[in-house]
Amino acid sequence: MMNLLEHDNILPNSLAESVLYSMRAGGKRLRPILMRAAFESFGGRGDKVLPVAAALEMVHTYSLIHDDLPAMDDDDYRRGQLTNHKKFGEATAILAGDALLTRSFSVIGQAVGIQPEEKVYLMSYLSEAAGPTGMIAGQTLDMEAEDKESTLDQLEQIHNLKTGKLLTYAIVAGAYLAGVKPETLDLMKQFGTYIGLIFQVQDDILDVTGDASVLGKPVGSDEENKKSTYPKLLGLDGAKAQMDKYVNLAHQCLEQAEIKDSRLHELTVYLSRRTS
Amino acid sequence: MMNLLEHDNILPNSLAESVLYSMRAGGKRLRPILMRAAFESFGGRGDKVLPVAAALEMVHTYSLIHDDLPAMDDDDYRRGQLTNHKKFGEATAILAGDALLTRSFSVIGQAVGIQPEEKVYLMSYLSEAAGPTGMIAGQTLDMEAEDKESTLDQLEQIHNLKTGKLLTYAIVAGAYLAGVKPETLDLMKQFGTYIGLIFQVQDDILDVTGDASVLGKPVGSDEENKKSTYPKLLGLDGAKAQMDKYVNLAHQCLEQAEIKDSRLHELTVYLSRRTS
Incomplete structure (x- = not known):
């Protein structure tokens, strides 16, 4: 009784192990890279973005853990290693995802x-981008679109929500922390949307033309899952042409935002040509 | 392409239906009631606590949805109706829980x-209370304690984390919004811990002596699940004596905090005698 408040904060080992397993699985760290690039492109200096980038990567990792669950995509491998639930069991995987999502907000809240006012903006916007009108809406629509023919417009909507919202968060948060004007923030939101679409078209193309050993996951799964994809709707050449359109529009956003630094331009090109 | 930013925020019907099903299932609304009582006991007036109370109830509801999942407690009924996954399927239930948890933070962030500074405190503290060193730690330890004998100290630790942290949040957030001193906040943290334990002892007692039709859930499930409980460790009379201790300690906290209003005293007594 006397020590009631002593065992106040406990991080159980099994939970820590499961959370760290997925956080350390690697991946491209694309969202932190985009956030820092946006921050520095607008003249931001120092480590101010780091906690926000970490929080975003935590949210991204939680979404992968829950997406891989048997009731969802039922995947056994992710980034070349067993998925979280395959390694630690379903219950721990659900809790590890919940833990990462929940903790991400205080990582921003406690940042030095x-x-x-900036924290409130960044936490609220993260909640919106990842929440039921953002990423979770995309995940829901994606599930409902399975085994159905989607239009190009529906496909864009799903990707914009499911992938685009968090990628856009990375870019907007970086620009915001560098102190840009609201008009520029709107341009960066648009840029983020194109980046999300570029990412997804290339994902679909790689599922047709990619190398499983470079990708770290099997190819051809879209065909197997009867998923609507850009190559299926537009053909492979049509998908590549669509990508070029998005790349041009993304570059236009950056020019309108008058960015001198070339890093976001380079990242746009990288994303359109990536092989993993 | 032109309307890319038009379909920016979508709340899919199926997701909304699943979320609202669980939010509207009722329950005691204990956390909002405690928050308002704490707020008004310290002289707070007006509706300032409402969005914070709603956010907390959302987090509580998410935790019930995920706890009921087949991989976790595998429960079919909650508050006298089918659990979320029984009604909407497992995938939607996982997403509904994720949606409630994620959105709760912007409900506070966007409050008028x-x-x-208050929002940052309330959002960060919610993240801690519900996160991997709070409620999720409790859930993990509770899972690990299944089919094992626990000591009274271990039992207190699990309940303090799993149930106590969010109940304490309710009380501390209410007191905080009323503008109390840090020392008083510490006293209310202690009070919240006792409230959590009182809640749990009575839960255990009701599982032995309660009426399933009043409770809205089956009794005797602790015995069936081989769970350690207060009556099992201390006997039924011992559990009741333990509760009286907690009730006295809770009242002492309120007296030290010099609360004139009797509502928190009354709620303490109510929780120790509740039948559902």
């Missing part, structure tokens, strides 16, 4: 060197 | 009439 970010003002309270 | 709360200062940015």
